[in-house]
Amino acid sequence: MTSLILRAVSGLLSVQDMGRPGHLARGLSRGGAMDRLALIEAAALLASPTPLPAIEMAGAGGHFQAEAPLWLALTGAPMRATLDGRPVPWHATLLLRPGEVLTIGPAEQGMLGYLTPAGGIAGPDWLGSRSAHLSIGIGAPLAAGAVLPCGPDPAPQRRPRLIRPLPRFGGGTLRMIDGPQTALFAPEERAAFLAATFRRAPRSNRQAIALDGPRPFQAEGARQLAKGLASDVIGPGDVQMTGDGVPTVLMAECQTIGGYPRIGTILPDDLPRLAQTPPGSVVRFQHLTLAQARAVHRSEETLLREARARTGPLIRDPSTMPDLLTYSLISGVVRGDEAD
Amino acid sequence: MTNNLRAPLSPEILPHGLDGLLVRFSLSPDPQAMAAARRLAADLSERPPAGAVEIAPALVSCLLRFDPARITPRLEADLLARARAALADAAPPKPRRRWTLPTAFGGAEGPELAPIARQLGLTPQQAVAQICDTDLAVLAIGFAPGQPYLGLLPEGWNLPRLPELVPEVPAGAVVVALRQIVIFGNPSPTGWRQVGRMAFRSFWPDRASPMPLAPGDAIRLAPAPADRIAALRAEPDGMGGAVCETLP
Numbered sequence: 001m002t003s004l005i006l007r008a009v010s011g012l013l014s015v016q017d018m019g020r021p022g023h024l025a026r027g028l029s030r031g032g033a034m035d036r037l038a039l040i041e042a043a044a045l046l047a048s049p050t051p052l053p054a055i056e057m058a059g060a061g062g063h064f065q066a067e068a069p070l071w072l073a074l075t076g077a078p079m080r081a082t083l084d085g086r087p088v089p090w091h092a093t094l095l096l097r098p099g100e101v102l103t104i105g106p107a108e109q110g111m112l113g114y115l116t117p118a119g120g121i122a123g124p125d126w127l128g129s130r131s132a133h134l135s136i137g138i139g140a141p142l143a144a145g146a147v148l149p150c151g152p153d154p155a156p157q158r159r160p161r162l163i164r165p166l167p168r169f170g171g172g173t174l175r176m177i178d179g180p181q182t183a184l185f186a187p188e189e190r191a192a193f194l195a196a197t198f199r200r201a202p203r204s205n206r207q208a209i210a211l212d213g214p215r216p217f218q219a220e221g222a223r224q225l226a227k228g229l230a231s232d233v234i235g236p237g238d239v240q241m242t243g244d245g246v247p248t249v250l251m252a253e254c255q256t257i258g259g260y261p262r263i264g265t266i267l268p269d270d271l272p273r274l275a276q277t278p279p280g281s282v283v284r285f286q287h288l289t290l291a292q293a294r295a296v297h298r299s300e301e302t303l304l305r306e307a308r309a310r311t312g313p314l315i316r317d318p319s320t321m322p323d324l325l326t327y328s329l330i331s332g333v334v335r336g337d338e339a340d
Numbered sequence: 341m342t343n344n345l346r347a348p349l350s351p352e353i354l355p356h357g358l359d360g361l362l363v364r365f366s367l368s369p370d371p372q373a374m375a376a377a378r379r380l381a382a383d384l385s386e387r388p389p390a391g392a393v394e395i396a397p398a399l400v401s402c403l404l405r406f407d408p409a410r411i412t413p414r415l416e417a418d419l420l421a422r423a424r425a426a427l428a429d430a431a432p433p434k435p436r437r438r439w440t441l442p443t444a445f446g447g448a449e450g451p452e453l454a455p456i457a458r459q460l461g462l463t464p465q466q467a468v469a470q471i472c473d474t475d476l477a478v479l480a481i482g483f484a485p486g487q488p489y490l491g492l493l494p495e496g497w498n499l500p501r502l503p504e505l506v507p508e509v510p511a512g513a514v515v516v517a518l519r520q521i522v523i524f525g526n527p528s529p530t531g532w533r534q535v536g537r538m539a540f541r542s543f544w545p546d547r548a549s550p551m552p553l554a555p556g557d558a559i560r561l562a563p564a565p566a567d568r569i570a571a572l573r574a575e576p577d578g579m580g581g582a583v584c585e586t587l588p
């Protein structure tokens with residue numbers, strides 16, 4: 001058992017795991033990591049059977065030290081990382097030794113980087129999860145000086161590994177399906193929405209991400225209800241139109257019931273892409289039928305299996321690779337399930 | 341006889357993401373749909389369909405989340421049949437437990453009580469009696485963890501929301517609109533009208549039961565003096581003198 005010490009903090013950092021599902025009836029959303037795939041890729045790198053509690057770093061990281069040798073994985077948005085000043089690869093595991101300083105700077109692409117100790121972040125949980133749920137005061141952003149206990153590493157003799165991440169750090173296409181309120185939007189309004197180009201707006205947090213588009217989008221069917229639209233169950237991925245017709249995508253810490261009309265739902269597979277889209281970058285929507293969505297959807301168990309197959313040994317010591325950041329880190333990747 | 345009789349309600353089964361089905365009785369907050377949603381939620385909670393992983397009631401609907409690998413092909417047809425039965429059932433939903441929540445009404449604790457009473461042609465005491473004599477139920481929990489929407493108050497209480505938001509009501513504020521009552525867990529802006537305040541906190545993370553109210557619970561508000569509510573606020577468990585009885 002060791003601890004991770006935060007010497008300095010430069011982004012918005014919080015402990016996140018896969019959240020606490022099962023409390024919708026009591027008004028609590030699942031929460032957890034905004035880019036769940038980053039925790040899955042970390043689990044693949046660390047040969048963990050399940051995703052582990054990690055530090056989510058929005059925008060930039062900070063300065064980290066370990067009390068005892070600590071293996072960790074760096075996944076999600078690639079951030080400028082150095083170990084005692086030497087560049088270290090992202091999408092990889094790393095051994096942090098006592099006395100060394102791991103410095104994680106700003107994101108070079110994407111928004112959210114993740115630091116996962118090989119035994120996960122330990123400590124007390126709440127309703128079965130260690131995730132901070134910032135919007136309701138569960139946990140808090142991490143501050144300089146924090147000492148985070150880490151679980152025991154089941155394989156401290158491990159060798160460094162790399163993963164080829166699923167691309168998702170610069171916007172792109174978000175696949176969506178109809179939801180219970182899609183029919184409140186006229187067919188031409190839906191077609192215009194699907195044809196439009198949006199940019200991620202700067203205003204966003206762990207609850208929702210707003211999108212700037214060419215014009216407002218209105219749910220004519222909701223306006224025509226004499227007694228108004230009843231609030232209904234909402235969830236991550238739902239695209240709701242706020243009062244002024246601005247599309248807002250609900251994310252990990254969204255409320256559980258909402259009254260704004262929702263034009264559809266982004267597939268969970270594509271929420272990591274939206275979470276990682278920087279402000280100003282472009283996203284578009286692609287409509288899938290439910291059958292098409294079911295055919296392309298990957299469960300998180302499948303995603304973990306596929307992520308394992310994208311890992312491979314990091315053969316060269318990165319400290320001897322001065323041109324590391326231009327190096328092709330994905331060559332020589334092997335299937336993850338074969339013996340090392 | 342007029343031509344604008346309301347069309348009979350007909351439940352819809354709608355996909356909700358890749359792992360959910362929403363049973364919706366109405367798009368609008370219709371009292372008949374609310375009652376049907378409560379009956380269906382109680383029925384689904386007692387006898388969950390194969391593959392159900394979560395049942396989440398809302399005002400006029402109920403969400404069933406499922407494990408796609410464990411459902412039967414009949415799930416949608418079964419849900420529709422149970423929804424129609426819930427709609428056809430005229431009996432009031434049978435709650436399994438009842439909470440009594442001490443509440444201070446009027447004065448600084450409920451600045452809107454007197455104007456609402458005037459609007460309803462009642463004395464403030466009569467308005468309080470109407471609230472406290474109503475068998476309320478938790479219609480849904482939302483907006484914040486544990487925070488209940490209670491209803492329905494008598495017809496006369498179908499009050500519109502305020503045209504302007506009140507910048508902040510305190511934690512424990514009891515606010516009314518649309519025949520419903522909301523109890524705020526935290527200081528909040530609101531367009532609803534504050535008639536009282538309680539010491540009960542619907543969300544208290546460090547309590548063994550952080551979100552004690554459940555959809556379908558029966559609720560009675562019990563009038564209490566403001567100084568008793570103030571004293572209850574100092575209690576460390578945030579329960580505010582609430583009493584919970586199991587119903588036969």
